[in-house]
Amino acid sequence: MHDLQLLKDALIAGDWKTAAAATQAAIAGGVAPLAIVTGHLMPAMDEVGRLFECEEYFVPEMLLSARAMKASMEILRPLLASTGAKPAGRVVIGTVKGDLHDIGKNLVAAMLEGGGFEVIDLGADVAPELFVETVAARQAELVALSALLTVTMGWMRTTIDALTAAGLRHKVKIMVGGAPITQQYADAIGADGYTDNASSAVALARKLVAA
Amino acid sequence: MSSLSQWLAGGLLIADGAWGTELQARGLEPGAPPDTWNLTYPDRVAEVARAYVDAGSQVVLTNTFRANAIAMKGDLEAINRAGVEISRRAAAARALVFASIGPTGKLLMAGEIAPEQARAAFDAQARQLADAGADALLAETMSDIEEARLAVAAAKDTGLPVVVSFAFDSGKQKDRTMMGATPEAVAAAMVAAGADAIGANCGAGVEFAAAICRRLRAACGLPIWIKPNAGLPSLEGTSVKYHTTAAFFASHFAALRDAGASFIGACCGSTPDFIRALVKARCGSN
Numbered sequence: 425m426h427d428l429q430l431l432k433d434a435l436i437a438g439d440w441k442t443a444a445a446a447t448q449a450a451i452a453g454g455v456a457p458l459a460i461v462t463g464h465l466m467p468a469m470d471e472v473g474r475l476f477e478c479e480e481y482f483v484p485e486m487l488l489s490a491r492a493m494k495a496s497m498e499i500l501r502p503l504l505a506s507t508g509a510k511p512a513g514r515v516v517i518g519t520v521k522g523d524l525h526d527i528g529k530n531l532v533a534a535m536l537e538g539g540g541f542e543v544i545d546l547g548a549d550v551a552p553e554l555f556v557e558t559v560a561a562r563q564a565e566l567v568a569l570s571a572l573l574t575v576t577m578g579w580m581r582t583t584i585d586a587l588t589a590a591g592l593r594h595k596v597k598i599m600v601g602g603a604p605i606t607q608q609y610a611d612a613i614g615a616d617g618y619t620d621n622a623s624s625a626v627a628l629a630r631k632l633v634a635a
Numbered sequence: 636m637s638s639l640s641q642w643l644a645g646g647l648l649i650a651d652g653a654w655g656t657e658l659q660a661r662g663l664e665p666g667a668p669p670d671t672w673n674l675t676y677p678d679r680v681a682e683v684a685r686a687y688v689d690a691g692s693q694v695v696l697t698n699t700f701r702a703n704a705i706a707m708k709g710d711l712e713a714i715n716r717a718g719v720e721i722s723r724r725a726a727a728a729r730a731l732v733f734a735s736i737g738p739t740g741k742l743l744m745a746g747e748i749a750p751e752q753a754r755a756a757f758d759a760q761a762r763q764l765a766d767a768g769a770d771a772l773l774a775e776t777m778s779d780i781e782e783a784r785l786a787v788a789a790a791k792d793t794g795l796p797v798v799v800s801f802a803f804d805s806g807k808q809k810d811r812t813m814m815g816a817t818p819e820a821v822a823a824a825m826v827a828a829g830a831d832a833i834g835a836n837c838g839a840g841v842e843f844a845a846a847i848c849r850r851l852r853a854a855c856g857l858p859i860w861i862k863p864n865a866g867l868p869s870l871e872g873t874s875v876k877y878h879t880t881a882a883f884f885a886s887h888f889a890a891l892r893d894a895g896a897s898f899i900g901a902c903c904g905s906t907p908d909f910i911r912a913l914v915k916a917r918c919g920s921n
Contacts, residue, residue: 479805479806479807479811481815482805482806482811482813482814482815483742483813483814483815484744484814484815485815487742487744487745522667524668524706524707524740525740526740526741526747527740527741527742530742530745530747534745574868574875575659575663575664604868604875606869
């Protein structure tokens with residue numbers, strides 16, 4: 425037993441140095457990279473999500489955990505690739521046009537990255553055409569749209585419509601989030617999923633990619 | 636005696652209500668930062684300021700919440716100057732002008748910006764607002780203590796009184812900021828930073844404001860600034876609705892006053908009617 429509990433604890437505590445060291449130690453001890461991801465990283469991520477949802481964790485704790493997750497994934501990714509294991513999925517993420525807010529979007533991107541996704545971050549104030557181009561060029565499986573303002577959330581629908589018009593809608597799953605967004609709104613604009621926080625976005629992304 | 640305590644010598648002061656949602660009601664287009672209207676539609680911005688002064692606001696803010704170099708682009712010096720001048724004209728001798736400084740919109744701890752960048756942006760905005768003749772500076776809707784420290788330090792360098800206000804909208808009791816800071820932690824850090832008054836704005840609605848006010852008051856000897864929003868909006872079709880009414884909002888006046896508030900106003904979703912209702916509640920409660 426290569427102190428994998430230590431890894432999980434370090435991820436939950438947001439201690440990236442210990443997380444990286446424990447990941448190295450596990451690999452050196454012969455634990456399969458994929459087993460580290462499914463057996464330790466993912467459960468740790470789920471625990472962080474639970475702590476956030478029951479409001480024991482706030483944004484800083486979640487950021488630190490995401491950073492620790494990323495440190496561990498950076499060590500594991502090349503090994504996973506060499507064994508033919510694929511990333512959890514390829515996500516194109518961005519804040520929709522007219523909206524410069526990116527704290528929520530960055531949190532979701534960090535958590536998705538920590539969760540093993542390949543994340544293509546288009547930034548904030550992203551035009552529908554750029555989402556369309558990127559999805560086509562990079563063959564993404566998932567699009568994550570963010571909006572903080574009630575006045576910009578309409579661009580989510582416009583972006584989804586643009587993906588449909590480009591013939592790409594059936595190739596991607598679309599998830600939406602942001603302060604003014606609700607499940608009802610997500611349904612109304614034809615999104616595939618919605619969550620109200622960054623940690624549960626990872627579980628949603630996994631579910632959408634698997635569907 | 637500091638100017639702040641002179642202003643408060645006659646009792647608590649009524650501040651203003653929301654700007655963003657009022658400007659939207661006057662045609663502010665989706666996604667455009669309201670601050671640019673100081674240059675493009677100064678008459679409409681002046682209408683909002685005047686409406687609040689007419690309603691009885693003794694302190695009006697400025698339409699400069701985002702006018703720092705990290706949150707937006709443009710001729711920020713002109714936007715900040717015009718913002719103060721518009722509110723000043725509307726206030727005339729009837730109200731004080733507290734100039735609004737909002738957060739950068741970036742997370743320091745995520746490394747999105749360096750502390751020096753935030754400080755430089757706050758320094759520039761604070762100086763522009765002070766040079767334009769603001770009576771005091773207000774760093775508002777803060778969630779990160781570190782960022783607020785930088786804003787307060789920049790504001791203090793101008794020599795004007797400094798109010799710093801946080802958005803408590805997270806946690807089970809809605810008594811934490813997005814970054815998890817409690818009223819006690821905020822009070823201790825902001826007293827140390829040299830703020831002249833501290834407070835809570837926006838947040839989760841007026842129902843939660845008295846408890847936060849009481850805790851801020853218990854944690855420090857500074858005057859307390861309270862400006863809750865009109866609840867969290869919901870979407871009905873394509874229009875955004877705030878559910879708190881002016882009457883319901885003002886029904887909390889006595890609770891806020893008894894909790895030790897020195898400034899009472901309203902935030903997102905409120906209108907001049909909210910301020911009229913607060914003024915009425917104060918008269919009724921004397």
